[in-house]
Amino acid sequence: MSATHHLQSLVAKDWHAATHHAFTNALADGTLSRAKMAGYLQQDYQFIEGFVRLLSSAVAHAPSLADAVPGARFLGQICGAENTYFLRSLQALDVSQTAPPAPETTAFQQLMDQARHSGRYEIMLSVLVVAEWIYLDWATPFENRADELPFWLGEWISLHSGKDFSQVVAYLRDQLDHVWETLDNDARAQVTATFTQAVRLERAFFDASWAGFAVAK
Numbered sequence: 001m002s003a004t005h006h007l008q009s010l011v012a013k014d015w016h017a018a019t020h021h022a023f024t025n026a027l028a029d030g031t032l033s034r035a036k037m038a039g040y041l042q043q044d045y046q047f048i049e050g051f052v053r054l055l056s057s058a059v060a061h062a063p064s065l066a067d068a069v070p071g072a073r074f075l076g077q078i079c080g081a082e083n084t085y086f087l088r089s090l091q092a093l094d095v096s097q098t099a100p101p102a103p104e105t106t107a108f109q110q111l112m113d114q115a116r117h118s119g120r121y122e123i124m125l126s127v128l129v130v131a132e133w134i135y136l137d138w139a140t141p142f143e144n145r146a147d148e149l150p151f152w153l154g155e156w157i158s159l160h161s162g163k164d165f166s167q168v169v170a171y172l173r174d175q176l177d178h179v180w181e182t183l184d185n186d187a188r189a190q191v192t193a194t195f196t197q198a199v200r201l202e203r204a205f206f207d208a209s210w211a212g213f214a215v216a217k
């Protein structure tokens, strides 16, 4: 079993809850209210800011240029198509680009900052793998529905499914699988704790999104 499958197996319950969530089910069948999607996007746009800094740091810590290039390409995708998606969606939903951070957002920002400041590639990867793999898992079964939905729902599925995004997740997992082999038991325990916490926070973020974040006009 690969290291990343082993880590996933340790948090199977939270993983399943985060990838089969009422929020994403409603998003994919088009029944998610505009207000819930708007609240989610306002919070998630703040998550993206920390994510970009974390991914940039992981690119800087990659052991070789070959290991860095797919991460740098993904950074371009987040800062390009994904950033534009947020701005277009928030505008279409007629809400502000900014909102006070919810506790679930702050918790994620703190974990990402901690991972970035650790200066350790494997800790950065632990958060990145969880964040992208969970999204690939929930979005992939809905890939064929994206075109029938309003763009602020459909494009969120398209951005997190398909061949290119699967390759991003495969790359991040491969990086973590390789570095895991070089780690001693203490370092593995720290990766496990970070991975576990990231999965918990993903689940909590969807729980709060489904309950409904306050929407800033």
Ligand SMILES: Cc1ncc(CN)c(N)n1
Binding pocket: 044, 047, 108, 131, 132, 135, 202, 205
């Ligand atoms: C909270 C969260 N986790 C992951 C992703 C996937 N990029 C996201 N947009 N937001």
